Amino acid sequence: MLRYTIRRLIQLVGVVLVLSLLLFAWLRALPGGPVSALLGERATPESREALTKQLGLDQPIFVQYFKFLGRALSGDFGVSTGVQPGDSAMEIFLQRFPATIELSFLAIVIAIAFGIPLGYLAAKRRGGWFDNLSVGGSLIGVAVPVFFLAYVLKDVLSSALGLPTEGRQDAINATRVTGFFVFDGVITQEWDAALNALEHLILPAVALSTIPFAVVFRITRAAVLDVLDEDFVRTAESKGLTAPVIRRRHVLRNAMLPVVTTIGLQTGALLAGAVLTEKVFSFAGVGQALAIGFERRDYPVLLLLIIMATIVYVVVNLLVDLSYAFIDPRIRTR
């Protein structure tokens, strides 16, 4: 187990190294080169010259790469030119990361809370109207562009439900502790602040959850169908076990393995979806920073956020792989 974890972490370092090489090449390939990318177009010739020297752009290319790597490792990715001009890229990331975690977490909770029960029911009633309807619905769900759905929720549903559509929290007097607004409200016992932040999360999270929901639903359905065919389910039935016991202990527990993997893989979809959803709802998270960064070509911020997104994606998948051991004892003994 430990050896496996270490091997995967080494792999992660490899991926990040290759990625840093690619991003380094990206930075150099940009119109105007790294100096323009890091300083923006309005920089004075003096500051450009100073940065050229500081970056060592007159030195051999591999020396430049190691300098880039060194700065990156110390968290120095340059200063934002478009998202929050003047702030360092790292500051922007640290400030916005909790917002995206809150949003993605709620989205994945929604996807699981609806996807698993519906997937189970659809598999139990295979071929029936409920099955066909929900499979059809899940196919339509992945065909809808995420940002379009977000706009529909924002402009059509928000007024009907009385939910806010902009930002993370209204301008109320709330104490900041961790940067997670809902969590802050709970630990400081400012319940109105927590509730307000939660209300701001609902619509974006619903928009963000559609694709993970559709995937979780379909994988659960397929996995339950596979397990229902197994001999041990028939044995359990013939032993006279009650339906809830068979469902919980025999069917769902065995069907959960592929579902857990899928949830890990959805991190990627969530990160990309957050770019679109957060832009629609002016939600000050990492996704919005990426969206603005793409629009205004804010390369220092983009570089850092893309590296971080990849690390998060790989680490979540590692955690998912490790969690197998807890779900499936067969893997633990291997």
Add this chain to the structure above:
Amino acid sequence: MVTPTRKKDRIDALAASSADFDAGVSLAVSAWRQLRRSPMFLTGAVIIGLFVLVSLLSPWLAPQDPSEPMLIDQVVKARNEIPPIQPGHVLGGDLQGRDFFSRLLVGSQQTLIVGVLATLIGLTGGLTLGTLAGAFGGWVDSAVMRVVDVMLSLPSLLLAFSISALFARPNQYTVIVAVAVVQIPVFARLLRGSMLAQRHSDHVLAATALGVKPGAIVFRHMLPNSLGPVIVQSTLVLATAIIDAAALSFLGLGNPDDRIPEWGQMLGDVQNVFDTHPQLAFWPAGCIIVVALGFTLMGETLREALDPKSRR
């Protein structure tokens, strides 16, 4: 057998599924028999048939010129007014006073081009890498697959966004390239899997024993037998390419030249007037959803029909 879900495993399982089967009729024949009776497949096929037909005929079907701002005098920017529905313009005009219905019709053509070109580029790149890896094995295989794995370790849509941010001046082709590149690793892995599964199969052994040249074995025996899952994936990619292109436009990474319309671009470009003129978004969005659904229905039913496990 539990359905594999990890992206890699899923691709590999799909690839292996085509490798061996034995039944009285060929896989293609039995798949077709199954598909012919599947309402899901038929719905998808009808949608796509109509879509292709309309996009081919759209220059003649469109009642007006889609790039001519003929109703511009009815556009009032200050009061946020656009040309209403009127005789000759069944859906009214857009923000530049162009006939909206004609733009939708002609937009199908560019949308089809984006989908097909992106899929073809992804397919060609993936086929080349996958064939290299699957045919040679050994260190070629390891080298190619390491690159592919790094690409797969980035969330694909995020990769597409980043690639298009590389281009200082986006246009139609940068969009297609960005959407296509992220599909290359998927196709490569898929093809490699089914080629590897065949390397030790009887028909390859027989061909080797008969003295068929290695090149001919790869291209005449292994490649044709690996195409099933690739075709399935292509159908699904056609749908994602169109949706991803819309997302690029929405982020301002799409084609800024809107004289020749494309659905994703039409949808992405009206984000600021969504609350006042929702119809400008609903029509292209509806078209994208229906077409994407059509491709997905065809792809999913094809996948089931070509899967030897489901031939019971």
